[in-house]
Amino acid sequence: MAKKNTPPALAPASAWFARGCHVGPEPEQDLRRNLIALRAAGVLDDFLDLDPVEAARSTVLHPRDQDAGPGASARRLFEARWRLSDDVTVRAQLTTYEPQQHRRKDGAGVAWVLAAQAERVWDELWPSPATMFWPDSDRVEWDHEAVPGLPGLRLRAANRLPKDDDEVRRLLRECVRDGWYVHVVVHEAMTPDAQGQQPVTRFLPPGLRHRVVEHRATPEQAQIADFALKRDLGVRLPRGGAVVLPTVPPVEGYEAERFTVRNVFLDGSEPAELLARIVEAAASARPLPDEAEQALTRLRKGWHLLTPDEELAHAQDMVAKYAEALEAMTLSRDRYREAAEAAQAALAETGGADGAPRPPSAHPARKADGSPLNVFAKTFGRFRDPAK
16 A cells, blocks of 8 residues: 655744854853843843753643654753834744754764744744844854755855865755755856855845855856756756755745846845845745754743743643643542442442342342342443443
8 A cells, every 4th residue: 555645844934943053162151141132132022041851841742742852962942032023022942952963074063953933924024033042243153054974054154165076966965955944056157356255145134144055156166066956956057147956845836947047246236136036935835844843843832931921821721720630530539439339339239238148039030130240230330331
């Protein structure tokens, strides 16, 4: 019998997620300093710094969601809540992990996963949740992205393609399997100046700047990159142009020609056509990586940073649940007591109150319904079926 293929879950339109690796010496300290500063400035309503073990103990997940916990390799769990100008509340969790969990080649740095949820569809003009946790400074290298078996990429930089042909193919294949980010490859028609070497992603709306990875091919890599993309992914890289890479499985509506830009001028000006294609790709329904799905489940069902109104509603809900549990225990106790009394009555009817057997009856010709066996059956039958 053929197995039924389950389509991958799609990223919710109100969610924002990212992952990366901090390669500095004190990642959690960098997080705390930035969170404290933003709360003092009124940017954040509040934040929490939690031990993941204690946070997991205080979170009750449905059995089917148990795998959504932070895991044994989690170091710290941070929660933050902020409101936007149009009175939309955003809740976000960032968890730091030991590096081996995320397969960094060199074993350096601390991995992190971030999930945010807004009260309505996400607007890319909103601030990036990454900069609500991490300082928006080049001096803190929190934006490294690890591709398995390859050197880490950066979210805020133009990443050079490897010099080795096989490494180029391997990198691009891994990138299309990555559902976390939109990947774009840009070819330099000629070696650009300092302005042209800046990433084009800096022109993106704030909410997209940390969800896009930019790759750069040097003038000499035109044929190498084009061949690798055509052979493995079915897309082309024009000389001096760019292409937004597809995903695996492909996003519905993706057309290689539509997401290919013929000319990108790397002179420091804003590449409007390329930016439009990136925004369109990011807005399309994209497959949700398993780890991102777990992070969203943890955010929704394991949230600790409650407002006063939410705390009151939570307390009222807990009181109602305890009342229901107490009522169920009381009903169960009463049923057990009735069953015990019925059993005693049945024993008394068949063998006397002291358990001694009764003498034979002077009228042995009893109806079958009055036999001791039927007495037991009737007595306990009433408690098998509550309707009786």
